Amino acid sequence: xxxxxxFALFNGLTVGMSIFLVAAGITLVFGMLKILNxxxxxxxxxxxxxxxxxxxxxxxxxLQLVFAAILSGFVLAxxxxxxxxxxxxxLRNIGEAYSLIATFALLMICNGATKIIWGVNYHSxxxxxxLAGAVIYGSFFAPSYSLFIIGLGVLTFLALEIVVHRSSVxxxxxxxxxxxxxxxxxxxxxxxxYALVVMAAFFCVxxxxxxxxxxxxxxxxxxxxxxxxxxxxxxxxxLGNIRGAFIGAIMLGLxxxxxxxxxxxxxGILVYVILIGFLLxxxxxxxxxxxxxxxxxxxxxxxxxGVPATMPPKSLSGGIxxxxxxxxxxxxxxxxxxxxxxxxxxxAMVEAVLALSWNLLFGYAGLTTFGHAAxxxxxxxxxxxxxxxxxxxxxxxxxxxxxxxxxxxAFIVGFVAIRRTSGIALGILTLSLGEILRRAISYSPALxxxxxLSGIPRPQIDLGPVLVDLSSERAYFWFLLAAxxxxxxxLWSFTVGPMxxxxxALRQDPVRAEFLGIDVRRYRLLAFVIxxxxxxxxxxxxxxxxxxxxxxxxxxxxxxxxxxxxxxxxSGFFWGPIVGSAIFSGxxxxxxxxxxxxxxxxxxxxxxxxxxxxxxxxxxxxxxxxTWRIGxxxxxxxxxxxxxxxxxxxxxx
Amino acid sequence: MIECSNIYxxxxxxxxxxxxxxxxxxxxxxxxxxxxGAGKTTLFKVLTGEVPANAGVVTFNxxxxxxxxxxxxVHRGFGRTFQVARILPCNSVLENLIIALEARARRTxxxxxxxxxxxxxxxxxxxxxxxxxxxxxxxxxxxxFLSHGDRKRLELGVTLALKPKILxxxxxxxxxxxxxxxxxxxxxxxxxDEDRLTIMLTEHDMDVVAHxxxxxxxxNYGEAxxxxxxxxxxxxxxxxxxxxxxxxxDA
Numbered sequence: 001x002x003x004x005x006x007f008a009l010f011n012g013l014t015v016g017m018s019i020f021l022v023a024a025g026i027t028l029v030f031g032m033l034k035i036l037n038x039x040x041x042x043x044x045x046x047x048x049x050x051x052x053x054x055x056x057x058x059x060x061x062x063l064q065l066v067f068a069a070i071l072s073g074f075v076l077a078x079x080x081x082x083x084x085x086x087x088x089x090x091l092r093n094i095g096e097a098y099s100l101i102a103t104f105a106l107l108m109i110c111n112g113a114t115k116i117i118w119g120v121n122y123h124s125x126x127x128x129x130x131l132a133g134a135v136i137y138g139s140f141f142a143p144s145y146s147l148f149i150i151g152l153g154v155l156t157f158l159a160l161e162i163v164v165h166r167s168s169v170x171x172x173x174x175x176x177x178x179x180x181x182x183x184x185x186x187x188x189x190x191x192x193x194y195a196l197v198v199m200a201a202f203f204c205v206x207x208x209x210x211x212x213x214x215x216x217x218x219x220x221x222x223x224x225x226x227x228x229x230x231x232x233x234x235x236x237x238x239l240g241n242i243r244g245a246f247i248g249a250i251m252l253g254l255x256x257x258x259x260x261x262x263x264x265x266x267x268g269i270l271v272y273v274i275l276i277g278f279l280l281x282x283x284x285x286x287x288x289x290x291x292x293x294x295x296x297x298x299x300x301x302x303x304x305x306g307v308p309a310t311m312p313p314k315s316l317s318g319g320i321x322x323x324x325x326x327x328x329x330x331x332x333x334x335x336x337x338x339x340x341x342x343x344x345x346x347x348a349m350v351e352a353v354l355a356l357s358w359n360l361l362f363g364y365a366g367l368t369t370f371g372h373a374a375x376x377x378x379x380x381x382x383x384x385x386x387x388x389x390x391x392x393x394x395x396x397x398x399x400x401x402x403x404x405x406x407x408x409x410a411f412i413v414g415f416v417a418i419r420r421t422s423g424i425a426l427g428i429l430t431l432s433l434g435e436i437l438r439r440a441i442s443y444s445p446a447l448x449x450x451x452x453l454s455g456i457p458r459p460q461i462d463l464g465p466v467l468v469d470l471s472s473e474r475a476y477f478w479f480l481l482a483a484x485x486x487x488x489x490x491l492w493s494f495t496v497g498p499m500x501x502x503x504x505a506l507r508q509d510p511v512r513a514e515f516l517g518i519d520v521r522r523y524r525l526l527a528f529v530i531x532x533x534x535x536x537x538x539x540x541x542x543x544x545x546x547x548x549x550x551x552x553x554x555x556x557x558x559x560x561x562x563x564x565x566x567x568x569x570x571s572g573f574f575w576g577p578i579v580g581s582a583i584f585s586g587x588x589x590x591x592x593x594x595x596x597x598x599x600x601x602x603x604x605x606x607x608x609x610x611x612x613x614x615x616x617x618x619x620x621x622x623x624x625x626x627t628w629r630i631g632x633x634x635x636x637x638x639x640x641x642x643x644x645x646x647x648x649x650x651x652x653x
Numbered sequence: 654m655i656e657c658s659n660i661y662x663x664x665x666x667x668x669x670x671x672x673x674x675x676x677x678x679x680x681x682x683x684x685x686x687x688x689x690g691a692g693k694t695t696l697f698k699v700l701t702g703e704v705p706a707n708a709g710v711v712t713f714n715x716x717x718x719x720x721x722x723x724x725x726x727v728h729r730g731f732g733r734t735f736q737v738a739r740i741l742p743c744n745s746v747l748e749n750l751i752i753a754l755e756a757r758a759r760r761t762x763x764x765x766x767x768x769x770x771x772x773x774x775x776x777x778x779x780x781x782x783x784x785x786x787x788x789x790x791x792x793x794x795x796x797x798f799l800s801h802g803d804r805k806r807l808e809l810g811v812t813l814a815l816k817p818k819i820l821x822x823x824x825x826x827x828x829x830x831x832x833x834x835x836x837x838x839x840x841x842x843x844x845x846d847e848d849r850l851t852i853m854l855t856e857h858d859m860d861v862v863a864h865x866x867x868x869x870x871x872x873n874y875g876e877a878x879x880x881x882x883x884x885x886x887x888x889x890x891x892x893x894x895x896x897x898x899x900x901x902x903d904a
Binding site for chain 2: 311312496497501502504505511512515517518519520
């Protein structure tokens with residue numbers, strides 16, 4: 001037993017050091033640019049592929065491996081320089097959520113490009129002979145490669161520690177991280193230091209890609225392997241602190257080791273549980289960095305961002321015509337669209353509802369969560385499971401049940417989470433909850449484990465005298481359309497009513513809202529509950545449409561879908577998420593046949609939207625129409641009309 | 654009206670308030686002055702519930718409100734304006750006022766859930782307040798496009814919409830031009846009279862202090878140095894040391 005514990009500890013340490021090697025770069029970038037770089041895992045993967053291209057499957061010597069790793073570090077550093085100039089520099093002046101989405105767009109582009117360049121096949125790389133053996137010391141034996149990784153992790157930490165905390169460059173770097181505006185004023189060339197730090201971070205991650213290549217299965221899914229752990233390290237360490245990251249990485253590794261000993265059936269779950277406890281206990285991390293979390297900063301909201309309308313428009317006729325037109329076209333689709341397209345449209349409608357519910361948090365209550373798919377999965381599994389059991393419970397009751405379930409879980413989660421955390425900590429907390437749910441489902445045989453629940457029957461609705469049979473594709477599509485429209489309408493009335501006005505007030509300035517007598521926490525919780533309930537309903541509606549539910553429904557990748565849809569369409573508009581869902585579904589339908597291309601295209605569009613038009617597609621539209629209105633008014637307005645023109649320009653009546 | 658005793662507050666290891674006690678009577682204008690860093694704003698934050706005190710008791714109309722949240726204090730009649738005006742930047746002047754009016758109305762009556770637009774009375778009240786703060790010609794302009802002085806006025810209007818009993822103003826004339834400053838003094842005097850308000854304010858400008866204050870408290874390094882009328886304060890030796898002694902020495 002003692003042997004086993006020792007071995008688990010050693011393994012944990014190895015894992016911890018691997019995580020640190022990857023997380024060092026993301027920590028540097030976060031500490032400096034305050035950008036949580038989601039694409040970091042993808043850069044790690046690219047680093048691994050570059051190193052693979054250099055050394056192939058069987059490196060001859062340790063030296064060759066190290067050389068390839070350093071070379072791949074330089075390649076990534078070059079890429080970092082390029083991205084710093086083209087992307088990161090522009091992200092400094094836009095809101096936190098937008099920079100997250102931009103890095104997510106980078107993730108999609110990188111993953112797509114990786115698939116296109118290196119293919120989707122599986123490669124494996126063996127350790128060089130010198131590292132393939134083990135060191136034996138008494139009854140204890142340690143794989144040489146593990147010792148190599150641990151040594152490198154400690155070395156990297158010492159190097160970064162000396163540079164950041166002991167050198168003159170480090171002093172400048174810390175000064176900028178603390179207050180870049182002030183640093184600029186005292187004559188530091190901040191742009192150059194930013195570029196330097198980004199390059200250093202990319203060098204680290206490229207090198208990590210090469211060094212960790214052996215014993216790794218090299219596929220386009222590699223980006224996931226250290227991504228979430230890296231986030232956790234950043235959070236535990238205190239948002240950008242290298243020492244904290246080092247300690248955090250060791251902690252994570254040891255927790256993984258403990259998980260292996262205590263819960264071998266559910267690998268990886270203990271980390272999330274402990275992370276959640278940690279976030280609730282110390283949301284600011286082990287070594288809080290000053291000015292790291294921008295959650296409570298009012299200036300965090302860029303001036304260009306609008307808020308959704310706070311009141312229903314004076315005349316509803318235009319909106320009604322548009323709604324009837326859209327619903328009419330959708331309703332006619334079963335008559336002319338092919339089955340595959342119809343299927344996608346049905347998905348898009350559900351995704352639109354999910355995105356609407358997410359935007360209730362983001363655009364209205366000012367909360368950014370990363371785990372929204374968990375509620376979706378709750379609803380989907382609830383309905384899917386019970387439909388398969390043939391319990392005889394009426395379908396409408398099942399849908400109401402999913403609403404109630406979503407609301408209940410959201411209440412419990414929100415009650416604790418909103419009280420204790422905000423900003424990035426809240427984001428990571430919800431992300432962790434989602435991952436726990438996903439893992440719990442994928443290790444539950446009753447819920448079909450990794451394969452999920454398939455063959456979910458489509459239900460009938462018994463309305464007393466009439467029995468509506470939804471078993472055909474067409475019938476269920478119409479039902480889906482009606483249900484989604486109804487939910488959208490209900491949410492819209494909620495947001496343009498008095499409650500919507502309360503939420504918009506507290507999103508813009510929580511302190512002002514509090515001094516208007518609005519109990520900020522209570523209304524945030526209300527938004528959280530409604531949002532969770534609607535997300536669960538979306539899942540419940542989708543289960544019989546897809547007829548299959550898999551644990552992927554709860555994955556963080558699915559959680560990002562409503563975020564992407566919302567920002568693409570425009571979070572400052574109630575209907576933005578719907579527009580975004582339509583556009584995204586269109587893109588993925590058009591590029592569906594080419595592996596990798598659809599990701600590159602979607603990611604590219606998203607990146608352009610975030611950088612060029614943070615208001616989303618609708619924001620762009622309203623900007624154009626405003627310019628057009630002023631232009632159409634007069635070629636050159638006379639002085640006495642300026643007031644009127646100005647009023648029109650800012651959106652007056 | 655409002656009373657606090659032995660308020661202590663520190664940020665980390667740095668003590669900011671060291672045992673402040675004060676009493677403000679109904680319909681009085683009570684001004685807190687003192688050099689930068691004296692703890693004026695922190696005292697305001699403690700009194701309004703924005704941050705909790707480490708020790709001490711705050712009572713309002715005889716009720717112990719030390720542990721109440723800021724919003725609960727607003728319900729009991731607090732109105733608060735800030736050094737840098739806090740308004741809702743993306744909403745128009747009228748929407749700012751309507752949101753405040755609705756926030757107040759929600760406490761007294763239950764509105765119908767199907768009534769999406771603000772009631773006619775709310776619109777009228779909002780327009781009336783806009784008139785009182787001389788922003789009637791700018792009601793449709795998003796607040797972020799307003800000038801500094803207009804923002805301050807809008808914030809006052811938003812606060813008045815809550816029908817407060819006591820108005821807590823943190824540097825109401827900070828950063829204003831002399832003309833704006835005089836207009837603001839007049840406006841404060843007027844609303845105090847019309848709405849029968851008690852006012853607490855912090856201020857640096859001695860002109861404003863002299864015009865508005867019934868009583869003045871001088872703070873320095875987290876302690877109250879002196880409390881009294883303007884002439885009491887003028888004659889106080891300790892206050893002179895703080896305000897004049899050092900400057901003469903430097904010059």
